[in-house]
Amino acid sequence: MSSLIAATRFSVLDRSRTREGHPDAEALRDTVRLAQEAERLGYHRFWVSEHHGVPGVAGSAPTVLAAAVASATSAIRVGTGGVMLPNHRPLVVAEQFGVLESLFPGRIDMGLGRSVGFTDGVRRALGRDKGDAEDFETQLTELLGWFDGSSPTGAHARPAEGLRVPPFVLAMGEGAAIAARLGLPMVIGDLRHREKMLQGIDRYRADFRPSPWAAEPYVVVSGTVAVAATEAGARRLLVPEAWSTAHARTRGTFPPLRPAERVESSPMTAKERGFYESGLTGHLAGTEDEVAHDLETLLKETAAQEVLVTTSTYDREALTDSLRRLARIFAP
Helix, strand or coil: HHHHHHHCCCEEEEECCECCCCCCCHHHHHHHHHHHHHHHHHHCEEEEECCCCCCECCCCCCHHHHHHHHHHCCCEEEEECEHHHHHHHHHHHHHHHHHHHHCCCEEEEEECCCCCCCHHHHHHHHCCHHHHHHHHHHHHCCCCCCCHCCCCCCCCCCCCCCCCCCEEEEECCCHHHHHHHCCCCEEEECCHHHHHHHHHHHHHHHHHCCCCCCCCCCEEEEEEEEEECHHHHHHHHHHHHHHHHHHHHHHHCCEECCCCHHCCCCCHHHHHHHHHHHHHCCCCEEHHHHHHHHHHHHHHHHHEEEEEEEECCCHHHHHHHHHHHHHHHHCC
């Protein structure tokens, strides 16, 4: 193992992807089980996500799911990747994380994003529109104020006030600049658009202003990492998510995952095939030796302190095996 990989933290984000032929509730239980395995394997954090009205994702209430994950584990850090702040009042978010930190002290992370609902219907149901994402920096500043007791309202967030819950910014678009201005750790992807990612990291480090939350820049790179006994086996891990993304790009609905063999035997239009083939490329996928080499390159390019693995696939056993093989790379 290289010294660069040894010095890097590795973490997991599970989006509670639903699967054809399986109930949504099973996806949530799968997430909890995967967190237990990630803890056993030595991963640093385990995060869950927020999606609303998406057939392919069961994780709609990340702080609730984080509580279940934290209850089922004992040492791994647990958090959100992330809570979409424009969908919520900052006071309520602070209260939720205050409760989590009070119940599981020293283990909770507060990953925050600026996305709003996936469709017009979901945004209407949430009482939000696309423009609400433009207020993210103001919302984030207000949220942090509830923890340090600086809210100008005169109100107090209980039990959040006075607690230290590490905040992370999911740097989509303007997020990198916001993370730098507020002096917060940043999570950035994806690995397939390496040049754009590197530009975001460079801008973040150049503009970073130290804050009470972080004295220096902290970069987490996120993306799909698939490890298997063979290169072909790793590629098959990518097939269900690539198909689901192609379906969403051409039909407007992000569906549950299909088994790889069913995807490979399904007819696709030329447009779907193009998105599908694109979805199979650019990830870190292969045998342990191949992925170790690619990780070394990634870490040299980014100087990231942490890698957040976001892999989704239909075969949960194969996903667990991939995480196990990756753990052999960073903690043999």
